[in-house]
Amino acid sequence: GVKVAVVGVTGAVGTEMVSVLHDRNFPLTDLRLFASARSAGKTLETPFGSKTIEEFTVDSVAECDVALLAVSGDFSKEYAPQLAERGVTVIDNSSAFRYDDDKPLVVPEINADAIGDAKIIANPNCTTAILAVALQPLHAKFGLKRAIVSTYQAASGSGAPGMKELEEETRNILQGGQSSNKVFVHPLPFNVIPHIDKFQDNGYTKEEMKVTWETRKIMRIPDLPLSCTAVRIPTLRAHAEAATLEFDKPVTPEAAREALSGAPGVKIVDDPENNAYPMPLNASGHYDVEVGRIRQSIVFGDHGLDIFVCGDQLLKGAALNAVQIAECVVS
Numbered sequence: 001g002v003k004v005a006v007v008g009v010t011g012a013v014g015t016e017m018v019s020v021l022h023d024r025n026f027p028l029t030d031l032r033l034f035a036s037a038r039s040a041g042k043t044l045e046t047p048f049g050s051k052t053i054e055e056f057t058v059d060s061v062a063e064c065d066v067a068l069l070a071v072s073g074d075f076s077k078e079y080a081p082q083l084a085e086r087g088v089t090v091i092d093n094s095s096a097f098r099y100d101d102d103k104p105l106v107v108p109e110i111n112a113d114a115i116g117d118a119k120i121i122a123n124p125n126c127t128t129a130i131l132a133v134a135l136q137p138l139h140a141k142f143g144l145k146r147a148i149v150s151t152y153q154a155a156s157g158s159g160a161p162g163m164k165e166l167e168e169e170t171r172n173i174l175q176g177g178q179s180s181n182k183v184f185v186h187p188l189p190f191n192v193i194p195h196i197d198k199f200q201d202n203g204y205t206k207e208e209m210k211v212t213w214e215t216r217k218i219m220r221i222p223d224l225p226l227s228c229t230a231v232r233i234p235t236l237r238a239h240a241e242a243a244t245l246e247f248d249k250p251v252t253p254e255a256a257r258e259a260l261s262g263a264p265g266v267k268i269v270d271d272p273e274n275n276a277y278p279m280p281l282n283a284s285g286h287y288d289v290e291v292g293r294i295r296q297s298i299v300f301g302d303h304g305l306d307i308f309v310c311g312d313q314l315l316k317g318a319a320l321n322a323v324q325i326a327e328c329v330v331s
C-alpha cells in the first residue's frame, strides 16, 4: 500500500481528490490531509470518514510516498522540489512546472509513458486535459494538423470561491440587488466573460495560451497551430469546448465516431435527432469526457471536423487526472 498526502484539501480540487481516491479504491495504507495553519485541526467529513486536517510542513508530508498538490503555483514552486528531494513523488495541479522540459505533463490516456521515474509530475490545465482526451483518438487515426477552439468554462475553474460567487450573485440579482464581483473580472450571472487569467503580449489570455502550449506538449505535436478563445460562462462545474479541426488525412464523421468509440475516457453523446449532445449539466460529476456534434467542417472540408466536448472541470480537468497519474506511479 501507499501513503498519500493531499495538500490543499479544503479547496474544491483537494476535496475532489479525496473523493476520487475513495471512489477508485486507490491502494492506500494511509491518507493524510494537509492545509494551511488556518484550517489545521479542523475535522473534514470525507468518504473515508471524519479526518483531521494537519498543518502543511515539509517534514510531515515527507512521511508520505505520494503527494497530490492542489495549491497555488507559488506554493508548488517553493515546496514541490523540497518534497521531491525527500523522496516524495509530487503530482502538482498548478502551472508551476508544466512547461519545464524535464517535468512530464501527463494525461494518462495519452502519455502515461512520459512519467518515467520523475519525482515531480505536472497535472494539466483543466481545459486542456478535457480537450486532449477527445483529440488524441482522432489524432492517432487522422493526424491533427490545425485546431481552432472556443471554450465555455464553468465557475469551478476559479475554485470554491468562484462557485459560491456565481450562486450568491445569481440570487442577489434575482432579488433585485446590485450585482458585484470579487472572484471574476465582471459579474458572471447572466453574462459571458471572454477573459480568463492575464492578457499576454500577443493579445491572447494566459488561459488560452495554456491550451496551446499544453496540448502541444501532452500530444507531442510541438508546433501544432492551435488557437483558443477562452470564455467564462455561468455554469457551475463542467467545461464545454467547441473545436474546429483539420487533419492530415481525409476524415468523415462516421470514421471519427469509430475512432472515438471505446477510446479511454471518451463518451460519445451525439444524437441530434433526439437532441442529445454534450452539456455541462450531464457531464458534471462524471469521469468521461462527452464528445458530440461531430460533423464535417465547412471550413476544412473533407479533411476537417467540427466537434463539441464537455467534461467535469474538477474531475477529468483536475482531481481525476491527478489520481490517474498517481495510479500510474504506484502500479
Ligand code: HSE
Binding pocket: 124, 125, 126, 127, 153, 154, 156, 157, 158, 196, 207
Ligand atoms: N484555469 C481554469 C479555469 C481552471 O479558470 O477554468 C483550471 O485549470
